[in-house]
Amino acid sequence: MFGPDETVPFKYVTCVLKDGNSYAGHIVMVCNNHNVTPGMVDMFRILSNACQQIASSAFFNESPTALFLRKLIDNARLTQAYFDEQSSLLGLDTTGWFGLGMIDYRGGEYSEQPSWVASMLQKTFPDYQVFSYEDSLLVLSFCKEGHVERRKEDFEKLDAFCQEMKCAAYASDTFEHLRNLRFAFAQTRIARSYKSCIDIEMRPLDNIDSRRVFHFGDAFAYYCLDGRETDPDLWSFCMDHTILDDIVAAEPGHSISDVKLLYCYLFNERKTTPTAQQLHMHRNNVLYRIGSIEKRFGIDLGQFGTRERLISCYRYKILTSNKFRQLLV
Template sequence: MLASGSFPEHEAWGNATVGMLLDVLEPLGIIGAPDSAADSPTFRWATCAGGADIPESAVRVPWDAPPAEVVHVCTPADYLALRQADPAAFAVVCVPDEAAAPDDPRCIAVRTSRPLVYVYLMVKEFLGSLFAWEQTLASIVRNDGGVATALDVSRAAIPRYLFVADKNGCVLAQSSYLEPPDAFHRAVSLSGFVPVRADGLPRARAAEGMTTWVEGDGEAEASRLVIPLYLDHAFVGVLSMACPDGLPSPGLIDCLQVLSRSVERLCAGLWSSQSSVNIPRLRFFDLLLEGSRFDRMVANSQLEELRIPTSSWYKVILVDIDEGAEPAKASLIAMTFLSDKHVNARCFLHSGSLVVLQYGPTGPDLSHLATEQILAIYDYTRFDVAYGVSDPFNDIASLRHAYHEARIALDLRKVVLAQRDIEQTSRRRGNAFFFYEALPFFLVDPAPKDEALMRFVFDVSFLPVILEEDAERGTNDFRLLWTYLINERNATKTAQMMYVHRNTVLYRIERLQERFRIDLDDPDLREKLCCDYRMYFLSSLGKPRWETA
């Protein structure tokens, strides 16, 4: 039996409700129960009233236990005596076969021929397990534990798939030991994001202290019960429980309410410290970065669930920060990217690093010049971290290669900084390091190169676009740009070789720079373009040398 004074503070933890007791006693056969459990008390203690086979220890309760928090297990005859002595007492009445059940809203009547002590021990064991669960949740909150830990220790009390998401739909935690019951919850588990409903309904958002029943859509989406999470009366997220078997019992709903109070406190700690609430682990991106391949339809559906247009161009910005060591700074950087109206981005964690996936309608929207301007204008240097930036790409399946480009840019930043110091140029004194700057050093490094990465490096270029337009419009910009580069931007020599006026060369070059948002004053960019041209010349004659037959 629990020792006197060992129970938790009443205002913090809910204890057993009438609904919970009904769930426990249901296997015995309930023949009478209160019509409404809304105003019923909660119970911490159980005692057994009457019966010669009842040990004396089962009758006693701690001296300071409030009478309203004690549930009595008794026979119909003992219940009448109990009600006369204490009209406010609540009891579980064990009714023998063919005996009449008491008609009283202050009791739960069960039809059973089992000994009274059996029912008493059932109730007592449940109260003990409930107490242990509540104390475990209290310990997790007290020690600033994780939301996922709170969900996992609740699997015995709530044997349903659970997830917690912030108000933007990013999943903060989900059940680790239970499989998602349907396609909707599998998508949540895989992508780390709550999909937008096909019928256009907004995500469930109930008033503070209320619950919302979200009806499912057949076998593809099970119904679920959603409890909103509030911080200082501001909506910040939801706790969702999958209900594939229909509306849960009042007792299970009460258990979910107990869990929600702990989750709310844990989330309050996360949001108040600006830690990883805005930096989820997005399972879809994790799998891509680990080398998994997806069917085009599957990949597009995942992008749609993340509200990223499937026709987008992309760029990876890898932030040189350890999220585990500096969670507050990592979250602040992520929130800065997410709140910047000039940047369309998704921020997520991978292997402890903060990854920013920027996306836009066209490649020029994600040009290095545009990225450099954004980082400078909005003072991302104030965070005192380095950024590795990949080349733009237009196939989300290439995310892994773009991530490697950004990682290479960070790894070679000391060499790039040494080159910048020698150049003594006023350009690019920030802490953003672009892959095309590191490319020459990467190429001359004798270390083995990944074949797929090398193909990606030179496949992503705007030169094929220029070639197609030359064929359609009868222009010659592809040759013009190459001639301009090999003549070291001498417009006069270029004009002589192209048999055009010098002003025509300057005009066409300016148009190319504006359209593709490039700066040919940048020697690293010119070097990258020359490599792109040479790779085109090489590949037009056959496969690149590193590609196996």
């Protein structure tokens, strides 16, 4: 209870609404013409408690869609029948091109205003699902086609958003089925856990002064080398959904396959002449084909992390797949 004083010439009662230590809003009762009685204070307490529940519900985004998406992350044993029924009732697409971003708002400039950050995130991505999970905000992107171009646009928007909010974000690989959401979330957590490694690696090699968005691809090599990971399902998912799998699936039918060309180009340290000599191609054709691969699959071979991941994938595929080895002969 406050007032009256010189600044505010009347009595008022106020209550700050919080979720834990996070500010959600506040409610004020102004008493201009009447004395504040214990009964009025009790009524205000009842009202503020109700508002607190509403604020907490709004912050945690307890919509049916958000609850379902959280279940997909938390529970690997949901039956296919339940998944099909719930996704149909909610009108969710289950196949296409998905991507997941984790926004670590608590480390940013607006860490005490999660609801406002969530509303700004939804404004930035109006066609996507935005929901809270644990200590982060998640944005689930989706498109039916043209995912390479859309993914690039989303990254630019996410980077601009994080620059404005002074926070960091972590992004998964693109995946094709909604049931793989839990693996995508695990990838964002991996990117977050190796943030300092990525930052050290990228600064001198890619001339990046400050990064706001960290991709799982940047953390891939560290994930492969770190023996602490124990989830075989996640490992299998990451290795079965690599850029090389996409390239093999979209093979255009050249006499020299894209996957073989890229292999020679990378292991020749991106030197065009020895790659052309090894494959009996003209060096200009090598440059054209490599540029086409980068454009079609949304990769930048000028980035050290991208090259590191591709080389790791090649080594794993060569080690584990006789069919893949045959593509390089």
